[in-house]
Amino acid sequence: MASLFTRRQLIAGGLGLAGASLLTGCTSTAPGAMPTASVKVPTAPNLGAPAVEATLRPRVATVDLGGVNATTWVYGDGLPGAEIRAKAGDVIRVLVENALPTETSVHWHGIRLHNAADGVPGITQDAIAPGASYAYEFAAPDPGTYFFHPHSGVQIDRGLYAPLIIDDPAEPGGYDHEWILVLDDWTDGVGTSPDDILAGYKAQHGTVSSGMNHDMGGMSGMGSSPLGDVGDIDYPHYLINGRVPTEPLTLSAKPGQRARIRVINAASDTVFRVALGGHQVTVTHTDGYAVQAQETRALYVAQGERVDLMVTLGDGVFPFVAAAEGKQGQGLILIRTGSGTKPAATVHPAELDGDPLLLSALTAADSARLADKEPDQVEQVTLNGQMKPYAWGMNGTTFGNDTPIRTSLGRRLRVQMSNLTMMVHPMHIHGHTWSLPGNGGLRKDTVLVLPMQTVTADLQADNPGIWAYHCHNIYHAEIGMMTTLQY
Ligand SMILES: [Cu+2]
Incomplete structure (x- = not known):
């Protein structure tokens, strides 16, 4: 069997064997017990009648990825799942009927919702048992491009994801087409299953000399990235809207038309380098919030990040490519x-080789900024770990052994995230959107922290509860790279 794993050097990152030995108590679906501290999940507010209702039926199905059939877990019939769409301020009610053989949950990624609807088993709810139903009901106050996925084990690395679009009734529009492109790395049903990948990583704990990487290593299929180590799993396929590149979907438009392209990275272990052949694109929003418009030839989109692009289309056939960074x-x-011939699956637009934009290097639009305020509290957070043995954590420990970050309602909290590893980590906060003071207050809920980089991120504590704060590399998160913010 071809290995999904690559050989990587042992990299010291501050979470050594002591950290690794703490990991043995972790389980894949409920890594932490309910916090024993005084903070409790607030009861759900009285929201009034829902404006948008939907039913999700997570289930086992065989999907056609474009000449490649995969039996996997999906929401409904296709991949990605059907989008849910509402206006800013709408109350959304989603009934989840769990037809999976195991328990699940749904997290509404990036939405500033009330804590009880956040969808994190062990923190904000009990997991939804097989055969059981669960209704999520929440208001979505902020417009933007979001998505939803399970917060249970590594289920997001199957086919359980779909867009959640919150429209802004005040937005002028000014485009002829709106396309939603969901990026993913794919192995389920065609290669090693996500649960087996995770089990392989867990089997390394405490074994320095006989880890899976050592035994199953091989560099084929992997390259290098100027960002450092960006991912570990050499997936059999990379998908846009559920299709492999040999049988891509085609979007139709007329020359000179303008398209708004909403890009969502739903992958588990892959940062994508994105470009549209023959075009520059204009970045207008990231993680739902407006930025000062920035033109670029290429950009990085990390796991959990979203970006809205505007483009005026030329005449012809153009490849929109999401290259797996540091992988093939x-x-x-x-x-x-x-007119024009269909590009090959391996087409490599010259734009990809431009200097790709990092979304965390953008600057906030005036309309997106938080009110100016000095921080009331500053917390230091370190990101720790290494590949061999596979161990990832925060503040020198792992979730379940961690000390939550505590703040108080009304405070401006500053978090300084220092990445002490040689790998990038897309750090995601639930229920809030960071303001990055180094970028004019850029709003993001998922920040890609580069190797040895420190990122300063502020938030306004205006949404009390117990909020997960974790790496959006799902394998890192499941191994323990997670903590909570509580108030
Ligand atoms: Cu990570």
Whole structure:
């Protein structure tokens, strides 16, 4: 069997064997007990009648990825799941009917919702048992591009994800097409299952000399990235909207038309380098919030990040490529406005080799900024770990052994995240959106922290509860790279 794993050096990152030995008590679906501290999940507010209702039926199904069939877990019939769409301020009610053989949950990634609807088993709810139903009901106050996925084990690395779009009734529009592109790295049903990948990583704990990487290593299929180590799993396929690049979908438009492209990275272990052949794109929003418009030839989109692009289309057939950074392989979708031959699955637009933009290097639009306020509290957070043995954590420990970050309602909290590892970590906060003071108050709920980089991120404590704060590399999170913010 071809190995999914690559050989990587042992990299000291501050979470050594002591940290690794703490990991043995972790389980994949409920890594932490309910916090024993005084903070409790607030009861759900009285929201009034829902404006948008949907039913999700997570289930086992065989999907056609474009000549590749995979039996996997999906929401409904297809991959990605059907989008849920509402207006800013709407109350959304989603009934989840769990037809999976195991328990699940749904997290509404990036939404500033009330804590009880956040969808984190062991923190905000009990997991939804097989055959059981659960209704999520919440208001979505802020417009933007979001998505939803389970917060149970590594289920997001199957096919359980779908867009959640919150429209802004005040937005001028000014485009002819709106396309949602969901990026993913794919192994389920065609390669090693996500649960087996995780089990392989867990089997390394406390074994320095006989880890899986050592036994199963091989560099084929992996390259390097200027960002450092960006991912570990050499997936068989990379998808855009559920399709492999040999049979990509085609989006149709007319030359000169403007398209708004909402990109969502739903992958588990892959940062994508994105470009549209023959075009520059204008970045208008990231993680739902407006930025000062920035033109670029290429950009990075990390796990959990979203970006909205605006483009005026040329005449022809153009490849929109999401190349797996530091790996070989790519996702592809075509935009056709005129005649031309279909690009090959391996098409490599020159734009990809430009200097890709990091979304955390953008600057906030005036409309997106938090009110100016000096921090009331500053917390230091370290990101720790290494590949061999596979162990990832925060503040020198792992989730379940961690000390939550505590703050108080009304405070401006500053977190300084220092990445002491040689790998990038897309750090995601629930229920809030950071304001990055180094970027004019750029709003993001998922911040890619580069190796040895420190990122300063502020938030306004205006949404009390117990909020997960974790790496959005799902394998890192499941191994223990998670803590909570509580108030
Ligand atoms: Cu990570």
